Amino acid sequence: MTIWLRKWLVGSPPIIDERDDTILDKEDVTSIIEQNEAFVKQMFQKCSDLVCHKIHAVDGKAKRLIVYLETITDEKKVSDLVLKPYERIAEETETLDSESIPVGKSVTSSNWAEIVKLLLRGYAIVFTAGETSAVCLTVNSLVHRSIEEPSSEPVIRGPKEGFIERQSVNVGLLRNYIRTPRLKMEAFTLGEITETNVLVTYIEGLADESVVDQVRDKIASIRVDGVLESGYIEELIQDNPIPLFPTVQVTERPDVVAGGLLEGRVAILVDNTPFVLVVPVTFWNGMQASEDYYLSYPVATFVRWIRFIFLFIAIFAPSLFVAVTTCHQEMIPTSLLLSIASARELVPLPVMIETLLMEIMFEALREAGLRLPRTIGQTVSIVGALVIGQAAVQAGIISAPTVIVVSMTGIAAFVIPRFNFANGIRLLRFPIIFLAGSLGLYGIALSFLGILLHVVHLKSFGVPYFTPVAPFSLRAIKDVWFRVPRKNGVGISIPSYDRATKAPQREGRE
Amino acid sequence: MKRWLRIGILLIPLVITGCWDRMEINDIGLVMGTGLDLMEDGNIRATLQISVPSPSSQTTGVKEGDRFFLISEVGKNAFDLDQKLQQKMSRTLFFSHRSVILIGESLARHGINDILDSFSRHPRNRLKTYVFVVKGMKAGDLLQVHYPYELVPAEALKEMQIMRGEGISTTLRDFLIASASEGINPAVGVLEPTHFFSSSQKVKDELFRMKGTAIFKSSALVGFLDNAETHAFLWFKKNKKTDKIVADLPEGNGNVGYFLTSSEVIIEPDMLGNHLKFHVDIKGKGNLFENNSRLDVGQPNNQKLIKKALENRVEHDMKVFLRKIQTQYKTDIVGFGQQFQRKDPQKWRIVEEQWDRHFAAAEISVSVNLTINNTGAIGPSLHLKEKEIMK
Numbered sequence: 001m002t003i004w005l006r007k008w009l010v011g012s013p014p015i016i017d018e019r020d021d022t023i024l025d026k027e028d029v030t031s032i033i034e035q036n037e038a039f040v041k042q043m044f045q046k047c048s049d050l051v052c053h054k055i056h057a058v059d060g061k062a063k064r065l066i067v068y069l070e071t072i073t074d075e076k077k078v079s080d081l082v083l084k085p086y087e088r089i090a091e092e093t094e095t096l097d098s099e100s101i102p103v104g105k106s107v108t109s110s111n112w113a114e115i116v117k118l119l120l121r122g123y124a125i126v127f128t129a130g131e132t133s134a135v136c137l138t139v140n141s142l143v144h145r146s147i148e149e150p151s152s153e154p155v156i157r158g159p160k161e162g163f164i165e166r167q168s169v170n171v172g173l174l175r176n177y178i179r180t181p182r183l184k185m186e187a188f189t190l191g192e193i194t195e196t197n198v199l200v201t202y203i204e205g206l207a208d209e210s211v212v213d214q215v216r217d218k219i220a221s222i223r224v225d226g227v228l229e230s231g232y233i234e235e236l237i238q239d240n241p242i243p244l245f246p247t248v249q250v251t252e253r254p255d256v257v258a259g260g261l262l263e264g265r266v267a268i269l270v271d272n273t274p275f276v277l278v279v280p281v282t283f284w285n286g287m288q289a290s291e292d293y294y295l296s297y298p299v300a301t302f303v304r305w306i307r308f309i310f311l312f313i314a315i316f317a318p319s320l321f322v323a324v325t326t327c328h329q330e331m332i333p334t335s336l337l338l339s340i341a342s343a344r345e346l347v348p349l350p351v352m353i354e355t356l357l358m359e360i361m362f363e364a365l366r367e368a369g370l371r372l373p374r375t376i377g378q379t380v381s382i383v384g385a386l387v388i389g390q391a392a393v394q395a396g397i398i399s400a401p402t403v404i405v406v407s408m409t410g411i412a413a414f415v416i417p418r419f420n421f422a423n424g425i426r427l428l429r430f431p432i433i434f435l436a437g438s439l440g441l442y443g444i445a446l447s448f449l450g451i452l453l454h455v456v457h458l459k460s461f462g463v464p465y466f467t468p469v470a471p472f473s474l475r476a477i478k479d480v481w482f483r484v485p486r487k488n489g490v491g492i493s494i495p496s497y498d499r500a501t502k503a504p505q506r507e508g509r510e
Numbered sequence: 511m512k513r514w515l516r517i518g519i520l521l522i523p524l525v526i527t528g529c530w531d532r533m534e535i536n537d538i539g540l541v542m543g544t545g546l547d548l549m550e551d552g553n554i555r556a557t558l559q560i561s562v563p564s565p566s567s568q569t570t571g572v573k574e575g576d577r578f579f580l581i582s583e584v585g586k587n588a589f590d591l592d593q594k595l596q597q598k599m600s601r602t603l604f605f606s607h608r609s610v611i612l613i614g615e616s617l618a619r620h621g622i623n624d625i626l627d628s629f630s631r632h633p634r635n636r637l638k639t640y641v642f643v644v645k646g647m648k649a650g651d652l653l654q655v656h657y658p659y660e661l662v663p664a665e666a667l668k669e670m671q672i673m674r675g676e677g678i679s680t681t682l683r684d685f686l687i688a689s690a691s692e693g694i695n696p697a698v699g700v701l702e703p704t705h706f707f708s709s710s711q712k713v714k715d716e717l718f719r720m721k722g723t724a725i726f727k728s729s730a731l732v733g734f735l736d737n738a739e740t741h742a743f744l745w746f747k748k749n750k751k752t753d754k755i756v757a758d759l760p761e762g763n764g765n766v767g768y769f770l771t772s773s774e775v776i777i778e779p780d781m782l783g784n785h786l787k788f789h790v791d792i793k794g795k796g797n798l799f800e801n802n803s804r805l806d807v808g809q810p811n812n813q814k815l816i817k818k819a820l821e822n823r824v825e826h827d828m829k830v831f832l833r834k835i836q837t838q839y840k841t842d843i844v845g846f847g848q849q850f851q852r853k854d855p856q857k858w859r860i861v862e863e864q865w866d867r868h869f870a871a872a873e874i875s876v877s878v879n880l881t882i883n884n885t886g887a888i889g890p891s892l893h894l895k896e897k898e899i900m901k
Contacts, residue, residue, distance in 0.1 A: 330606030
């Protein structure tokens with residue numbers, strides 16, 4: 001039944017056309033340059049960026065063939081580092097092996113499949129007449145934007161550099177933070193077509209081996225056509241069946257990843273995206289901002305508490321309003337009830353419908369503001385504020401208290417520092433409003449219980465999601481509710497979940 | 511699949527036991543106050559003050575209408591009344607926000623046992639509702655008075671009760687506790703009609719004021735205390751915190767005002783044979799707020815004088831009050847009996863049956879000790895000439 005359901009939902013796995021690969025696997029590089037050239041040209045038919053450059057010896061025969069894709073190579077490097085040395089040597093009829101060419105990485109291969117792969121990564125391939133192997137030299141150009149401040153997690157105090165789309169640059173950024181050979185990076189290539197580089201990064205000795213194993217296994221078992229962004233991998237590796245609460249942290253900040261690595265977590269760097277995944281993650285990690293550790297601890301603790309309060313508001317404020325005004329009017333102070341009643345006197349809709357409408361409207365405004373080109377973006381907020389805040393209230397379609405509650409909720413959701421945490425919480429509001437409208441506070445209590453059950457049940461790579469509160473650990477909990485002064489020893493370098501979970505985890509496994 | 515079915519079955523009882531009594535705010539009629547009067551034929555007339563939530567004029571431009579209206583009905587008991595009153599309303603009567611219950615004097619004298627039951631039984635009723643006895647007017651009529659400050663006059667009554675020191679504040683809960691307890695009787699505040707002049711016209715408008723205390727004996731009104739006696743009674747209440755005491759000075763031809771900030775009253779029961787004795791020990795702390803005499807209050811001798819005058823005043827008032835409840839009404843509203851029961855449960859059994867008679871015969875002595883903490887930063891009054899001040 002479940003298999004059928006999954007098939008119906010996901011569809012059958014895509015059939016990959018493997019014809020080309022089989023040819024590639026069978027044939028090897030020949031010793032005749034012309035044959036090799038013909039093969040490459042046939043393979044890259046209708047690919048206008050293929051460049052085949054032949055070097056002729058003194059006798060006029062083609063001695064070498066240099067093949068590369070001009071769009072992803074550094075042409076200057078090609079001419080300086082590859083063409084010139086080979087031309088010189090061609091005249092002197094000496095042999096030149098890959099090691100003597102002064103480029104970064106070079107591979108000698110006779111397998112077409114491998115050669116084509118490397119060619120597509122921006123390598124220059126050098127075939128030599130009479131040899132059945134080709135030399136592949138890195139001359140790829142890293143086209144990338146400059147390092148900028150991360151837009152999804154801005155800070156006031158703290159490093160302003162963010163990851164970019166090029167993995168090697170990202171790794172470099174990370175290496176700047178953690179200068180130790182214990183920083184391991186295991187490379188994987190994911191995506192049958194896209195061949196995306198994925199790095200599993202951790203600090204040996206700090207990271208829990210079982211977590212690293214799990215990540216490795218999960219990533220190795222991924223079978224997809226393409227990986228365009230780390231979101232693909234996030235979805236495929238998380239153990240959460242209903243991913244409302246993310247069990248994978250997403251960040252654009254190298255300092256956050258470095259901090260995570262120091263806490264013994266594992267980072268997954270995907271090429272072509274500035275978003276890096278960090279696992280395992282707990283609920284409380286979602287409520288921490290990197291800035292917590294840069295500000296003074298009383299301020300950071302205060303801000304953290306504000307976040308907890310507003311987390312509650314973000315989830316429950318509209319539903320509490322609905323529950324109290326429809327089922328428990330006796331709970332509202334008389335004068336407040338009178339003013340709510342007079343504000344609602346002209347409103348024809350039930351409070352629940354009204355609140356749901358406003359919430360949906362708010363989400364629409366948010367989405368519109370996000371998707372629109374920046375120049376028109378402002379119009380949306382102005383129109384939204386005028387239409388919803390002013391006209392709808394004046395026309396008596398929406399009551400002012402509802403507008404206040406909904407906008408307060410909207411602001412509250414933005415207080416949550418990790419945006420992927422906020423997303424799930426925004427979604428949760430709607431069923432709770434519905435429950436609150438039909439069952440009152442009892443409905444809210446039910447939904448709260450439900451959420452709590454779900455969250456406590458969750459695990460992120462073996463670590464219970466509510467650590468250190470649910471498997472309780474007094475030592476680690478200090479860093480959840482307070483930002484403990486660093487001299488007290490509980491700081492960034494102590495893994496907050498590690499001590500709390502190691503014992504029960506081992507019991508569970510054996 | 512089976513799992514989800516099971517979860518679904520588990521969820522059904524969770525949901526069907528919920529409170530499905532949702533009511534929109536637009537569909538409830540907020541009852542702010544109830545007035546109860548006894549009719550000549552023995553039926554009860556109930557008058558409800560219901561607030562009208564008018565859309566605020568600022569946003570809609572609608573002219574503000576009446577903030578409340580009254581409906582009134584005659585019936586046998588509370589249930590009957592409720593049914594009849596609901597027939598007049600387009601919205602469900604909502605009693606949870608009722609702040610006051612006014613009881614007409616005639617009904618109070620007749621006894622309010624019959625209606626008390628419904629107040630305590632219905633869950634929508636608040637036990638924090640204040641109870642008043644209306645003197646000199648029908649309770650229902652008093653609800654008609656327009657009160658200029660508050661949205662509805664019932665709110666004004668509530669606010670007046672919350673202001674401590676100006677009268678006793680008795681909630682339904684206090685009333686029920688006092689009438690159910692041994693050795694104490696309930697006492698509630700009294701409302702009286704009065705008048706005020708509105709700024710535009712010279713016509714007198716109706717208003718109300720709190721004046722005195724109504725003494726109940728087994729749920730029936732037996733008599734009233736006047737303002738001075740009520741203030742003496744307040745010493746025994748926990749809310750004597752912001753009371754003012756005015757005393758004439760024997761010499762120095764003037765008077766002083768004293769502002770009480772904290773007080774403590776200890777009742778010491780004692781029984782020798784059949785002779786019941788109580789000692790009331792009153793302690794108070796406060797500040798001097800007014801001095802109309804030429805005394806320099808900075809002088810310790812003068813302070814002693816003032817203290818003595820104030821203490822005499824309190825003692826006198828207290829004795830008048832005690833005499834009244836002992837001899838005239840023979841009703842223990844203070845809780846002397848309660849204190850006695852707590853101190854000596856064995857002997858209490860002897861007097862329990864006829865407590866009111868025993869209480870009336872008891873000998874009560876009073877001692878007062880007031881402390882003047884603050885004379886108001888200055889010694890003598892500023893406007894006096896040097897030679898006028900009595901050191």
